Structures are given as structure tokens and as C-alpha cells.
Amino acid sequence: MTSFARNDRSLLGRWWWTVDRWTLATIGLLIGIGAMMILAASPAVANRINLDSFSLARHHFVLIPVAVALMLGASLLSPRQIRRLALLGFVGSVGLTALTLVFGPEIKGATRWLDIGGFSLQPSEFVKPCFAVVAGWMFAAQHGRQRMPGNAISILLYMLVVGILLLQPDLGMTVLVSCTWFAQFFLAGLPIIWVLLLATAAAVAIVGAYFTFAHVAERIDGFLHPGSTDSYQIDRSLEAFANGGLWGRGPGEGTVKLVLPDAHADFVFAVAGEELGIIACILIVGLFLLVIGRGTTRLMQERNLFVMLAAAGLLVTFGLQAFVNMASSLHLMPTKGMTLPFISYGGSSLLASALGMGMLLALTRKRFGPGEDA
């Protein structure tokens, strides 16, 4: 890997010397941990739903090289190409998400998936990174030379996305996209008065959701009053962490995966807690934080507003999603169907995370000079 000379001017040579190798290594580690957790957790789940023990693991392992290729490919692109890719991806994924409202099979009370050639795809996963980049572009364009009405376009796009997501309904994704978009707006210099107003509006929206969507009310009630509703999943999850202790029971030795329906996806962190122990879990948390911290500090030295806002959006999406997943497992917030990037089972999640991180790596590459401008 390190056989590129400093003065190598080839595409790969330039990439190797400019890409953030720390982030790259961290993501590689996360993918590795994810592969291990899928091997540990998914056979139990597969057996329970009468599939071949390793069918889920096999499915995930086929997608890992695809995801790595997607990430590396994206990281080779220039910011301008990233912008185009994101726009393309945004249009495509929002379009497909809208299609799920018409064609999608209903699973667990929501229509989020599309069947494409034997794979079930969750297009809204791809909306997250693409919208982060597109929104960053629009916010940056507000301050660009053309004096585009970037903020207004961004608000319109945001309302479109949120509207579609709420129709599914997918409240978790809505909250995630909203937080990301809001963080970007905040970074783009939104006046403090607007920050406060929007924060208030968000609080009102959440209270509104509580009274509008039955399943939201149920989740929140279950969180606020444990025991009042069926807290089976979260109880098992907490037990798993306690069982794991400092060093865990060893990979594959856990029992929580035998009883938790979503052990390989939403509750994969609980499986990790039981099998790898608290120290390894804190290490995983540290890896996510490393990606965010590393990316953010690099952005502070960045001079290109689009790059700054787009990359910040990608980082917030990535970090917040990881946080929500882990916090749900630890009963720090109501359970929300959200995957742990790179670690949870799920092809759409894996590919979308890879796409997002690929774009992040591309944007955070060292560039010399003022770089390209819009």
C-alpha cells in the first residue's frame, strides 16, 4: 500500500497522499467489526426465520467488496464530481423513495423497501448522504458569486424530502435528515434567532408526532415509563450489556441474539456488548467519534464553503445515526429503527454508508490552492 512515492502523480498516487488515511483505516476497522458481528449474530436470526444459517451473512459478505469499491471510487472524485454524483443520487433516491409509496410492500407498518432484481432496496438510506451534499451545495451557493437563492432552494428540497419520508412513514429518518439539514444551516451562518425558532419548531413537531403517530407515542411511552408497555427488547438488550462485562463472553458466545428479533440490525450493538464486552464497545464508540473529530478538524482548515458544509452534513448524518442506534440499545432514548453504520446487517445501509463516507473522503482530501469553486 505504501509503495506510492511522494512524487507519484498518478491518480492513485495522488489519492494515496491526499486522502485522510486515518479515517480510511477507521472505516476499514468498522467494516471488519461489522463483518464479525454479522457472522456472530445473523445465524441465530436466520435460524429463527427458517433460513439457512449463513444466508444472511453470505448476503452481507457479498456486498462488502461492492461497498468498499463504491467508497474508494467515490473518494477518487473531485468535489465538483461529488456534487454531480450527489445531485444524481439525490434525484434518483428521492424518486425511488416516492415510488415506494406506490409499489413498496408494507413491512412492519411502513413502506420503505423496493424489490429490485431480488434485492430489497431501501432508497431512503441513499437520500441521507446525497441530500447532505446537495443541501451543503445550496447553502454554499447562497454565498457564491452567482448569488443563487440557495437557502430557499434548500428549504424547498428539505420540505420535499421530509414530506416523502413522513408519508412512508419513517420518522427516524425524518429526524435524522432534519438534524443534519439544520446543522448545516447552522454552520452556514443561520442567525441565532432563527436557530432558536427552528429548534422550537422541531420540538413542537416532535410533540405533534407524539400525538399524530400511534407507533411514535408507543415508543416514547415505553421509554418514559419502562414496564408500562412491552419492554422485552430493551430489557434483553440491557441484560446483554451487563452479561458482557468488561471483556465480553467472546465472539459467538452471546445469547441475546437468540431472543432479539433485530439482533443483527437495530440491536447489533447489544450483541457486541455481550460478546465483545464494554471495552470493545467503548472502542467502537471511539472509532465513530474519531471519524467525526478527524473530519471536523480537517474541515476547519478548509477554505471551500461547499466542501465544508457538504462534508459537515455527511459527518453529522453518520455520527447522529450511529449515536441514535447505540443510544437506543442502551436505553438512552426511545428505540428507533436505525442501523449502526457499517456494523448492522442491511445492504442498503451498508452501501449508503459507504457512499457517504466515500464522498466525505473525497471532500476531505488535501487540496492545494483555493481549489475549484462553483
Added chain:
Amino acid sequence: MQQDKELYRTFSRRAAILLGTQAVLFGALGARMYYLQVVEGDRYSLLAEENRINLRLLPPPRGRILDRFGVPLATNDQNYRVVVVAEQTDDVAQTLAALGRLVPLDPEERQRILKEVGKKRAFVPITVKENLDWPVVASIEVNTPDLPGLSIESERSRNYPFGGLAAHVLGYVGSVAEADLTGDPLLELPGFRIGKSGAEKQYDLALRGSAGNSQVEVNAVGRVIRELARVEGQPGADLYVSLDMALQNFVQQRLAAQLSGSAVLLDVMTGEILAMASTPTFDPSVFDRGLTSAEWQGLVGDKLKPLSNKALIGQYAPGSTFKMMVALAGLEAGIGAEHSVYCPGVMALGNARFHCWKKGGHGTLDMIGGLRHSCDVYFYDLARRVGIDAIAAMSRRFGFGSPLGIDMPGERGGVIPDRAWKQATLGDIWHPGETLVAGIGQGFIQTTPLQLAVMTARIANGGYGVIPHIRRDGEFRASRIVGRDGGGAGSVTVPPYPSLGIAPEHLGVVIEGMNQVSNNPRGTAYRVRIDTPGFELAGKTGTAQVRRITMSERATGVRKNEDLPWEQRDHALFVGFAPVHAPRYAVSVVIEHGGGGSAVAGPIARDVLLEAQLRDPVRRRPDATLAHRDVG
């Protein structure tokens, strides 16, 4: 450009805020994990342990019951069965075919097993064949490599090698009833057995032992992964009973010809029960496997009451066997043995007439003569002179009127009436005629065969309050040897029990009376004497009426027992001891509705006493350790 610079500064500041926020959030994750692990860890780990670690009880093997010489009377049989675990074999049918070459298996059996395999979870053992004998077990074990999925399991069952021969003493074991539950988890084990009657019940706790346990790790579906720790339980202790099984066998078989009755043989010195039989009997083994409802109804509904130990719970009027008590009460009241009564065959008291069993009367008799002939009129007279309260007090000293405290469950106390008793239970005053009836052991008096045997033993051992027991004495208690008054060559051995305070010369009169019953040609039991020198018995017959003989019947002639329906015939009783000059064995025999005491109960008692002396179990050392301790 100025605006851009401002923008970048804002961005950097706000990015730092955002980074800080995310760092705090992720820090909260770490703190939460620390809290779960360290602060709440103990509580959760306990919960988790309960889920994961399964504590299984290991039932202890039940102690055996052995007779005084160590002959096993109750043992645990190994019941071997072969089971198949479906997940350990690729093809159950093929495994069964291989097994079929060692043990014959019907096609229907094979069908049943395959059906069960289909229904149950793959790791649950399914019984293929039960009650295998040892050669088959060995051949299966040897061929294990060719029999994948098969294994041998063993289970204990309670076995009584002598069947019904000592059933009432040993009792039986059965499954635990709701009322038996004490909170001991052992009792809740499926298939656990506890003592339900007899020695099995009395000594249940000692025989039961204490449970061991095995900590096994199980997975979420309850399957055992491995054993973590094992604590072996304490096996139940063996129980040595005082029975001599050979004698017990003899007594039980000797009774077998009778419809219903019981016999008790005990050591007059130690109180050890050497034989205790009740007929009809039952097979205690069947309770272990569990009775069908019909079998149970058959045992309980039988009017001959096979499940009852009649020696302990049968209560009968003692009849003439009670006359020793009346004689001793008279002697103690100052009426000498020379006191004579003329028997004309009937005694009048007020308007009532009290008949002697001998229609023509016995003529004039002294006390020994009264016992020898069992003359009713003599004892009417004696009873009238001493009064009921003195008779009752004397009989209580000999063990009547309350349970003796034998170490067996269910013992009854019988009834010894006196004035206070009648006032308290019937609310009526005592009539003088009732004293006369009590004088010949009839009326309200109720005694158990065990009490009769103990009374006989207490007379024979020189007036010591021996207590009967079924557990063999741990070591031979050497009898105290007491020098004769004023020294001299002779000395007597006395039992290790408190004296009843009966004057020896009074006992001498009664013993001589009992001696003449069986050894004087005119005695009522002369025909059941033992004429082997040194083995002679002394005894007393008894016939307990169960019906009232009316005046009109007496006028037309009292009906013979043979002419009466079984339920109305007299009970036949006999008490006795031997050898008459150095008493060691006391016996009581009660045959329900058997007729006359000398004709039915006497021969049985005679045979038992002779057999006891021939075997002489009390003078044989049970085993080396006991003999050794005895020397010291």
C-alpha cells in the same frame, strides 16, 4: 471577501460547537455503558445468571432397610432403559435396526419411537425400551460405536425382596402428595418417593438423605451445554430394624391360614420387635410404580383391611388375657393368692346375672386356679372387691390405655375405662356390673395386640417398663446383673428400663398361674404346651365376645362359633412368653373372629415361641462390629 472571512469564522466556531455536542453525546454512550456494567452490573448479572445457569437437584439414593442381621428388606433396584437422542444420529430408523440385532424390537414399537422422534425436539431423549437386564445393557454399551444416538439411562425403584412378608413393618414409598410438601425442593422432583407408612414413613428423613445439586449451563432453549459444578448429595442412611426376617417370615406365613389377625413377638429385655405380622398382607412394591385407581380401591375397600397393621391399630377387648391385670390389682390391694371363690357357673349382682364360660361352674378356686381355669366368676369377685379404678391403674402401668410410643406411625392407644373416663366420655356414672365385665376383659376395654405383647413382656421380665421399638439397638445393651438379696450363688439379669414397682412375689403368683395354664394338664392351654425341656411356655388364652348373648339364647343354649356368621364370631387371643424359667420372648396373637383362644390363637403362639427359641436371635451377634463393641 470580508463577508467570506466572517462566514469562515462563524463556520469554524459553529463546527467546534457541533463537534463538542457530538463528543458529549458519544461520551454519554460511554458513561451509560459504565453505569450498566459497574453500577447495575450486579443486579443484571444475577438476572442473567438465573437465565443461564440452571441448578438441577440430584436426588440421593434412598437408604436400605435391613433386618437385625443385615438381611436387606428394602433395596433400590436399578431399572435400565435405552434411550435415543435424535440429533445424535443421522438416521433413527437405521440406529433402531442396529439395536434390533441386540434386543428384539416389535415393528409397532419401532413405529411408536419414530412417531415420538418426529414430535419431540431433537435433543430430548426418547425411551426405546425399559427394564433391560444386565447382559443386554452390557451388550449395548459394548456396541456403542455402532449405535449412534443410543444411550443407557438408569433409574432407581424401591424393591422389597420379601414382598408382603414384612409389609406392615416396612411400609411402602409413594409419590409425594400435596399435603407432604414442606418446601424442600427435593419433594417437588418428578418421580421422587417418600415413605408413606411403617418404618419407611417413621424414618423417612434419615432414609431420604440430602439432595446434591448440579449447576449446568443451559442455552436459551434450555438445553444443557455443560456442567459447571456438582455437589454430591448425602445418600440416605441404611436403617437396621430389629426384625429377624427368618422369624418374621415364619410368623407371617403361620398367620396366612387365618382370614384376619396379627401377631407380635418381642424381646422382653430390650423391647426389640423381633416379628410383627398382620394378615392379610400386601405387596409394598406396587406403590412405588403407582397403583391404578382400581387396585387402590381394591386395597382400601377390602373389609379384611390388608393395608392396616392390625398389631398397632387393631383394638380389641382383651378378654381373659386381661385377668393378669385384675389378679395383680387384687394382690396389690392386699388380697392374697390364697383368696378362694366358689364358682357355681354364674354370679348374681342385683338383678343381673354374670355367667362363667363353664356352664356348670368350676367349684372352689384360689387365684392360681382362677388363672389356670380362666374362671370368670373368680375374677368377677376379685374385680368387685378391688374396684375399677385400681384395675385401671394397674393396667396403665403395664402399658394399656395409651400409645406405648413405639417408633412406628399410627399406633393406637386403646381404652382403659374407669369412673372418671366414663363420666368424661359418656357422661354417666359407673355401674358396679361394669366392673365385673371389666374383670374378664370385656366391656369398654380396648387393647392393641402390641399392648398385649408388652404387658406379657413386662410380667415376664420381672416388672420392668420395657418400651417396644422397631429400630435395632445400635449395640447390645448389656442387661444389668443384680445380685440376689444377701448375695449367694444366684443372680438375675434385669432389663435397662425403670421398674414398674410390682412386688416380685405378686408377679410370681401371676407367672405361676400362666405357667399352669399351659403346663398343668388341667390348664386351658395344656394342648398348646411346649414339652421340650427348657423351652416351656407360659401363657394365657383369651376369647373376646363381639356380640351380646341374650337371656333367651342362654336358655336355649349358646350358639357355637362355627354356627355364627364370621363377623359375629369371637376374637381369639393368646399371650405367652418363653422360656418360662428364664423369660426372653413374649408373644401376642389375635385372630379376628377366630373363635376360641386356646384352639386358634394358642397353636400359633406356641409355634412362634418355639421357633423363636430355636433360632434365638437375641443371643446371636448380628455382626462383627457390634460384637466388638459389646466386648468393650
